[in-house]
Amino acid sequence: MMDKGITLADIGSPRRTKDIIQKHGFALKKSLGQNFLIDRNILNKIVGAAELDSGKGALEIGPGIGALTEQLAQTAGKVVAVEIDQRLIPILEEVLEPYDNVDVVHSDVLKVDLQGLFAEHFAGVEGVSVVANLPYYITTPIVMRFLEEKLPLDNIVIMIQKEVAERMAAKPGGKEYGSLSIAVQYYCEPEMVTIVPQTVFIPQPNVDSAVIRLRVRKEPPVQVKDESFFFEVIRSSFAQRRKTLYNNLASRFFNKETKPALEGILTGCGIEPSRRGETLSLEEYAKLSDALQEALGGA
């Protein structure tokens, strides 16, 4: 396939990326996390991890100049790319012109009506995955928005800062394990796909990156009576990492008079009060959240 004399499937090559940027006089904005991918091997790994086929859809966040979008368009049945930067819209329309299965939406992914977007663009599609080289400054709010809205997703395959990927995949006991690990693992099964060197971007970021696949669960692995209280308990348990679980929970949920009950609640769940939040498993948090809620009169 040819596009004005240029071979397709190469937006992500260093040469073509530079040509597109130069032709449009585009100045990359650091504040929007604009580090564009210029490595075919990494692009292939991202797309491969999303397990797409011609019946499936891909939602890309932040297409930039379309390097990943083009690979997705060649693999998925339908691609929707949400880009915040108005200056990139005409560029995307031009470079993606040969593909009739791509819709570019000019919007902020944190504000766009995701349910409406799914209904409008993915009707009749068998399964949708989020696939993105994310703007790192808002990785966590983006991922949490997709998970909390309970969109019908198969996978979330994202390039993110390596440390954040490690936190998402962390198991109890280590220093990376925290409220992000638990929230992500409640909704998904995380799996590291690959570590990515800084040299595959223009311009190069100051941090190391990783691609992670979050396979979205059909059902959470634990049942809780009240999801929002469960997450509140988790956040409170990590409020001050040096404090014990007992002290963190006491400052959030108890006063002087009610505090003596906490020890019994914890031991009743088989949890030593002197443990720290980072040692508890998802199952233990589920048990603790239900017991605390009952004791506090919320059940």
Ligand SMILES: C[S@@+](CC[C@H](N)C(=O)[O-])C[C@H]1O[C@@H](n2cnc3c(N)ncnc32)[C@H](O)[C@@H]1O
């Ligand atoms: C790391 S770049 C990735 C560009 C391209 N996908 C690639 O891999 O080369 C992040 C992209 O996200 C866009 N972006 C930043 N904040 C956004 C937001 N809130 N909503 C949608 N797009 C956003 C940026 O303008 C940029 O195009």
